[in-house]
Amino acid sequence: MxxxxxxxxxxxxxxxxxxxxxxxxxxxxxxxxxxxxxxxxxxxxxxxxxxxxxxxxxxxxxxxxxxxxxxxVKLLDNIDILDTLINAIGDGLTQREGKAIINTLVLNDLITDNEADLVLASINKQTLSVGNKLLENEIRANIMVAILDHLRYKS
Amino acid sequence: MxxxxxxxxxxxxxxxxxxxxxxxxxxxxxxxxxxxxxxxxxxxxxxxxxxxxxxxxxxxxxxxxxxxxxxxVKLLDNIDILDTLINAIGDGLTQREGKAIINTLVLNDLITDNEADLVLASINKQTLSVGNKLLENEIRANIMVAILDHLRYKS
DNA sequence: CGTTCTTTGACTAATTCTGACTATAATTAT
DNA sequence: ATAATTATAGTCAGAATTAGTCAAAGAACG
Known part of the structure; x- marks a missing residue:
């Protein structure tokens, strides 16, 4: 090596x-x-x-x-679920799918209710409205993956 | 720094x-x-x-x-500052400006460190990379304004 | 052999530093 | 008073100083 x-x-x-x-x-x-x-x-x-x-x-x-x-940084233990979610996202994510993921994160105590609200505001349809559904879903996917990646470790 | x-x-x-x-x-x-x-x-x-x-x-x-x-300035004394910030954002926000705002929100206890990290991940340059800097800054502005609006309702 | 990993360099992007030129306010001279 | 001079600060564009991207060439691996 x-x-x-x-x-x-x-x-x-x-x-x-x-x-x-x-x-x-x-x-x-x-x-x-x-x-x-x-x-x-x-x-x-x-x-x-x-x-x-x-x-x-x-x-x-x-x-x-x-x-x-x-x-x-110190990686957390729960990262299997994060990998699973990231793989499921691929290169596009609808608002509905995003909400489902955020819900999962809250249920697994990976984020708080307040944090969920902020993430929801970020990936909201209007927030990301860009006149192109495909691109919008791609950006939403990027944001979601960035957040999941961040949850891999504790700052 | x-x-x-x-x-x-x-x-x-x-x-x-x-x-x-x-x-x-x-x-x-x-x-x-x-x-x-x-x-x-x-x-x-x-x-x-x-x-x-x-x-x-x-x-x-x-x-x-x-x-x-x-x-x-202190945001607590001065809730108008949220409007001032939204105004300053206009229809474009660089990553640097976004980081500055998030840092200010933390210093003024409007969001926690963890929340800040999540928002930072969302507005990160890599995350929002879309091959068009103008559009990137516009999306980042939308996200930031959505967050600020959310904070206004909360307080 | 073909595939994947490494190395290279030309081009791009972001940030800082510099100086010539401009703008404004106070003071002094007429 | 008015004009000229002096003392500040502001703007802007270009140079300098870093790091990033990407694709092609080369090397290693199986």
């Missing part, structure tokens, strides 16, 4: 940093030049090895003082 | 002043020379970090004895 290619080496390097600090902020170009690879390879490493499924949350900022921040 | 770029440092400095006094009056050129930047950088810092979305109101005066006054 280690050392076969440069991506694995960079992965190991970053994970050693995170093992110490739980949260790490890097400069993409610094890491890239340290390992003598093109900067976009850092994006590749992050996209393939620091996913939320693996328990990592990544944020970044461009411009002067820009950074990539990688944080290790 | 780090210290790698000078704008963040100036932001932090000003917020420390405001933390003490709730309202602060500065001389643009003094601050600029204190941090050794051009004066217009102070405008940049204010425009990007002390907006109404961030919960600040800024007034200024030119000419002799001129100043820039920054004041932190």
């Amino acid at each position: 280690q050392g076969k290619n440069i991506s694995d080496i960079i992965e190991k390097y970053l994970k050693e940093m995170i093992a110490e600090d739980e949260r790490v902020e890097i400069s993409r170009s610094d890491i890239a030049s340290h390992f003598d690879v093109v900067p976009s390879q850092i994006n590749y490493v992050i996209k393939t090895r620091f996913t939320i499924q693996n328990g990592y949350v990544v944020e970044s900022k461009r411009g002067g003082g820009g950074y990539i921040r990688i944080e290790k | 780090q210290g790698k770029n000078i704008s963040d440092i100036i932001e932090k400095y000003l917020k420390e002043m405001i933390a003490e006094d709730e309202r602060v009056e500065i001389s643009r050129s003094d601050i600029a020379s204190h941090f050794d930047v051009v004066p217009s950088q102070i405008n940049y810092v204010i425009k990007t970090r002390f907006t109404i979305q961030n919960g600040y109101v800024v007034e200024s005066k030119r000419g002799g004895g001129g100043y820039i006054r920054i004041e932190k």
Whole structure:
């Protein structure tokens, strides 16, 4: 698993940093030049090895003082149901289906009533009205998946 | 909110002043020379970090004895601010502006940290990515307004 | 062999920094 | 009073500095 290619080496390097600090902020170009690879390879490493499924949350900022921040989060136990729901969503979700999912989340104590109300407001038909049913359902699906992904861990 | 770029440092400095006094009056050129930047950088810092979305109101005066006054507003005292925010949103909202608003809502105890995280996931750039930035910002604006409207009914 | 994973780089996007030019208010000179 | 001068702050566009995307080429794997 280690050392076969440069991506694995960079992965190991970053994970050693995170093992110490739980949260790490890097400069993409610094890491890239340290390992003598093109900067976009850092994006590749992050996209393939620091996913939320693996328990990592990544944020970044461009411009002067820009950074990539990688944080290790603790995944919760209930994630099977989340995977199931995400798979069911696919790339489209109607309002009715969305409401059903939110209901499930409340019943399983994954979100509170108040949180459910906010999510409902977000995925509401009028809120997402965009003159194209297919696109609307796709956006609703994206939002729902983002929320389910967030529920994978505790902040 | 780090210290790698000078704008963040100036932001932090000003917020420390405001933390003490709730309202602060500065001389643009003094601050600029204190941090050794051009004066217009102070405008940049204010425009990007002390907006109404961030919960600040800024007034200024030119000419002799001129100043820039920054004041932190409280949503509780001032429920009109919700309308002001909705107005400011108009028909487009960037991710950055959205984050600022959500942060302000948390600081004013209108939503919890968990609720904020869910809303953040909803309005995230990746989530709303639809290949058209104008449309993306419009959807984000719709979501944010729906949330703010919901909050108004609750209180 | 064909498939999947890795590497590369050209192009894009976001954010910050800078300076020339503009606008406004107070003070001083006529 | 009015005009000229001085002292502030504002705007805007371009340069500089980061990071992101995407697709094609190359390597490894089965």
